[in-house]
Amino acid sequence: MKRLACVVSYDGTNFSGYQVQPNKRTVQLELEKALKKVHKGQKTHVVASGRTDAGVHARGQVIHFDSPYHIPEAQWPKALNACLPDDIRITRAKYVSTDFHARYHTSGKEYRYRVLKSEQVDVFRRNLVTHIPYSLDVEEMRVAAQLIVGTHDFSAFCAANTNVVDKVRTLYAIEIEEYGDELHFILRGNGFLYNMVRIIVGTLLEVGNKKRSVNSVRMALEKCEREYAGKTAPGHGLYLWAVQYDEQ
Amino acid sequence: MKRLACVVSYDGTNFSGYQVQPNKRTVQLELEKALKKVHKGQKTHVVASGRTDAGVHARGQVIHFDSPYHIPEAQWPKALNACLPDDIRITRAKYVSTDFHARYHTSGKEYRYRVLKSEQVDVFRRNLVTHIPYSLDVEEMRVAAQLIVGTHDFSAFCAANTNVVDKVRTLYAIEIEEYGDELHFILRGNGFLYNMVRIIVGTLLEVGNKKRSVNSVRMALEKCEREYAGKTAPGHGLYLWAVQYDEQ
Structure with a gap:
């Protein structure tokens, strides 16, 4: 293999x-169905770098799987x-290498x-962007974003129903860039909690819309409780853009 | 009214x-259903500037309809x-004015x-662009496009099964513009035959791909037979972008 x-x-x-769920159309299901076809009926398990929610997109999701076939690398995308x-x-x-793991080895x-x-x-x-009809103060959002960058307990920026214990993560950068009529929030970090990006963006949008102050963002980071952060921004504006591995 | x-x-x-077709989901059907809701069950007929085919998009389709309601103009989009x-x-x-007609009065x-x-x-x-994985000679396509601009019998650039008799139309301009990784063909004219844009673009793409010469385009215009022009480009790259009226 x-x-x-x-x-x-x-x-x-x-x-x-x-992720596979009973009676639902999911990305993992479709990937495993395609691999089953390629492998003439043999079931193949797919491991991804992480899940994405309903409506969330991926440009650079990474998966791994094992195959008995020796197809040239360039032929695999075509076959699948x-x-x-x-x-x-x-x-x-x-x-x-056979010890590479798409989830455990992300850096x-x-x-x-x-x-x-x-x-x-x-x-x-x-279905590809979140529409904001009101004005946004981009500079104010950038100031608030810089407070969030760094190593913090991100409990306030994590869905309340998660069962992860250690909520300390490091955000390397948050960039807010204008592309024509769009605003792109670019977040890089060593790991993300459930709904973390959507809660950060939802909070920054409230800052941009003057519904909350920059200081309230500092407070959310200190208080470590979900209620201090803003609303979860809708899933359909979000993209898993790239996954890094030390091995590559 | x-x-x-x-x-x-x-x-x-x-x-x-x-256009409405039995047991099919069409734009006209959905527009008329929405108007029926707005008019509390009363049927309203919608007239458009022209049809678009399956998969073809519109940015600026124009329709007209009659209503007994006196809603302010700005409220109509919200209500519909x-x-x-x-x-x-x-x-x-x-x-x-009640003698305005979305189809007959287009200029x-x-x-x-x-x-x-x-x-x-x-x-x-x-679903929004036609993907071309091979290289295209844009300058060569622009030279060919300039032959097509003007008043011609566009029989070679019209689906063979049409029953329109007069196939003379005037194309005011064909512009080919690069937008990032996309190429946009912009066509303006006084009227378009069935599949005319898609056949013109399909022909120009063959010129760009060196599958046909600029001279073969001149020949198609002279011969006035469908077989002299190129393939019909797929519908999902096409947009009805704007409709002009003298009245406006």
């Missing part, structure tokens, strides 16, 4: 998230894409959150 | 085109959008065709 790592992009719109629905694409494949992740700043929704991006 | 003209944008992906599915949006509404139309030039498809634009 050889182990393969693949970079996967998917449009999360029509998926109930990444031929068996996958058109809202999932394998963009790259690479043979890795960092990058998420992006796309906001459309316009009076009206754009029908062509309705 | 007052007559309203509206600008409509729609993502054509999940529609069997604009609340009743419409999220792949159709009314972006503007305007009261017009020109603009179509755009989006091509993604990249090795791999982009999962997020799979």
Whole structure:
């Protein structure tokens, strides 16, 4: 058996998230169905760098799986894409050592959150961006973002129903960039808690909209309770953009 | 009764085109359903500037309909959008004289065709652009495009099964513009035959790909037979971008 790592992009719109759930269309289900076809009926388990929620997209999700086949690396995306629905694409494949693990060996992740700043929704991006019809103070959001960067207990920025104990994570950077009529929130860190990016972005949007002060963000980091942070921003603006591994 | 003209944008992906057809989801059907809701069960007929095919999008389709209601212009988009599915949006509404006709009074139309030039498809634009993985000679396509601009019998650039008799139309301009990794074909004319934009773009792409010469385009215009032009480009790259009226 050889182990393969693949970079996967998917449009999360029509998926109930990444992970297999009974009677739901999920990304993992479709990946494993495609691998079963490629392997002539033999079941193949897929491990991803992490889950994504319903509606959340991925540009650079990373998965691994084992295969008895010795297909050249460049042929793997073609073989798999031929068996996958058109809202999932394998963009790259690479043979890795059999102790590589897509989840355990991540050294960092990058998420992006796309906001459309316009009076009206754009029908062509309705599932790809979060539409904000009100004005946003980008400089104020950047000031608040710099408070969040660093090593903190991110309990206030984590869905309350999670069962992770250690909520200390390191955010390397939060950049807020304008791209035409969009604002992109770019977050890089060593690990992210459940809903962490969406709660950070939701909180920064409240700062941008003057619904909360920069100081209230400092308070949320100190208090470590979910109620001190802002609302969870909608899933459909979020992209798992890239996953880093020390091995690569 | 007052007559309203509206600008409509729609993502054509999940529609069997604009026009009502039995047992099909069409844009006209959804518009008329929304108007029926707004008018408390009263049926309202919608007239558009023209049809679009399955998968074809619109940024600036224009429709008209009559209503007994005297809602302020700015309220009409809100009232209709609340009743419409999220792949159709009314972006503007305007009261017009009762002899205004969305189809008969058009003085020109603009179509755009989006091509993604990249090795791999982009999962997020799979229904919004036509993916071209091979290289294109843009300058050669521009030379060929200038032959097509003007007043011609466009029989070679019209679906063979059409029953329109007069196939003379005037194309005011064809611009080919690069936008990042996309190439946009912008066509403006006084009227377009069935599949005309898609056949022109399909022909130009063959020129760009060196599958046909610029001279073969001149020949197609002279011969006036469908077989002399190129393949019909796919519908999902096409946008009805804007419709002009002398009255406005």
